[in-house]
Amino acid sequence: MRIILLGEPGAGKGTYSIELVKRYGIPQISTGDMLRAAVKAGIPLGKQAQEYMKKGELVPDSLVIELIRERIKQDDASKGFILDGFPRTVTQAESLEKMLQGLKLSLGMVLKIEVSKALLLKRLSGRRVCPGCGTTYNIDTMRPQKEGICDKCGREIVQRPDDRPETVENRLVVYQKDTAPLIEFYEKKKLLRRVNCEGEFEDVMGRIYAAMEEVAKV
Ligand code: AP5
Numbered sequence: 001m002r003i004i005l006l007g008e009p010g011a012g013k014g015t016y017s018i019e020l021v022k023r024y025g026i027p028q029i030s031t032g033d034m035l036r037a038a039v040k041a042g043i044p045l046g047k048q049a050q051e052y053m054k055k056g057e058l059v060p061d062s063l064v065i066e067l068i069r070e071r072i073k074q075d076d077a078s079k080g081f082i083l084d085g086f087p088r089t090v091t092q093a094e095s096l097e098k099m100l101q102g103l104k105l106s107l108g109m110v111l112k113i114e115v116s117k118a119l120l121l122k123r124l125s126g127r128r129v130c131p132g133c134g135t136t137y138n139i140d141t142m143r144p145q146k147e148g149i150c151d152k153c154g155r156e157i158v159q160r161p162d163d164r165p166e167t168v169e170n171r172l173v174v175y176q177k178d179t180a181p182l183i184e185f186y187e188k189k190k191l192l193r194r195v196n197c198e199g200e201f202e203d204v205m206g207r208i209y210a211a212m213e214e215v216a217k218v
Contacts, residue, residue: 001026001216002105004083006182007113009171010124010163012197012204013084014136016113019205020212026080029071031064031088033134056162056170058088058178065095072099080108088179093186109215110186111208113197117172124168128157142201 001024005013017028035053038046045067049059068086071077087093100106115123126140130150137144137157144151162171186192193211197204 001080001108001212002083002100003080003108003212004087004110004186005085005113006110006179006186006192007115007197008117008120008175009168010120010127011113011115012123013113015142015201016197016205016208017082017084020082020208023209024080024082026082027076028082028084029068029077029086030084031059031067031086032084034067034071035059035064036134054161054167056167056174058174061089061091061095064088065092068092068096069099073103087182090181090185093182107191109193109212110182110191111211112183112192112194114194115197119198120172121168124163125165127160127163129160130155130157 003020005017007013014028014030014032017030020026021028035046035049039050039053040046045063048063052059064086068083072081083096087096096107122140123138126138128137128139128148129135130137130153132150132153132155135150135152135157136142137150144157148156150157161167183192193215195204195207195211197207
């Protein structure tokens with residue numbers, strides 16, 4: 001299955017993708033993770049992207065479209081994939097449509113993660129990430145076993161630079177302006193499923209699986 005997880009910054013796209021990868025055996029493709037890896041590696045793409053990311057702005061369409069064009073052709077994506085953070089503009093969505101048509105593939109669904117603004121702000125302010133392995137935690141809801149230390153690699157967990165309050169506000173504004181129009185875009189194509197993603201993690205996953213399995217039956 002090929003699915004898109006659509007939702008505001010901090011909605012839970014990365015967290016839920018990891019569970020979907022385990023259950024369905026298809027890769028998560030996160031443009032945010034790919035761009036952060038490029039920044040860390042100091043390659044030209046990372047240098048270009050960093051300026052936008054630290055202000056909470058979107059990286060230019062042309063850069064992320066090329067990333068995705070190459071990534072979805074890789075062998076591990078042949079049976080499907082979970083797009084996390086892409087597309088984020090109508091231009092990106094139209095390009096994805098053309099790419100998939102060219103490969104004679106189609107999208108299964110667009111899962112819209114529904115979370116209130118108050119909860120988004122709480123999830124973002126509580127998020128911590130491991131700079132070594134990238135594992136995500138939350139100091140309110142998903143704590144590591146030992147305070148401040150990554151369970152997997154023992155590094156100290158940190159706040160993502162773009163999770164600081166001044167940047168978060170801009171990311172939410174950018175989402176409303178550039179990304180929210182995708183809701184109507186995919187509604188018109190009858191691909192959009194809204195799922196309430198507030199509440200306990202297991203309950204949320206149950207609702208996500210139910211939505212996915214309903215679509216798989218059709
Ligand atoms: P990206 O990394 O994609 O950031 P984002 O979309 O803003 O999403 P986040 O990673 O902030 O949140 P998430 O929804 O994955 O939430 P998470 O699962 O961590 O992009 C970063 C930047 O890269 C962009 O600003 C832009 O500059 C650039 N970029 C990326 N893609 C681009 C594109 N296509 N075009 C142009 N530019 C692009 O969850 C949040 C927290 O909540 C975590 O701490 C988690 O543990 C917790 N949590 C989640 N669900 C639950 C639950 N049910 N119960 C308890 N805790 C929960």
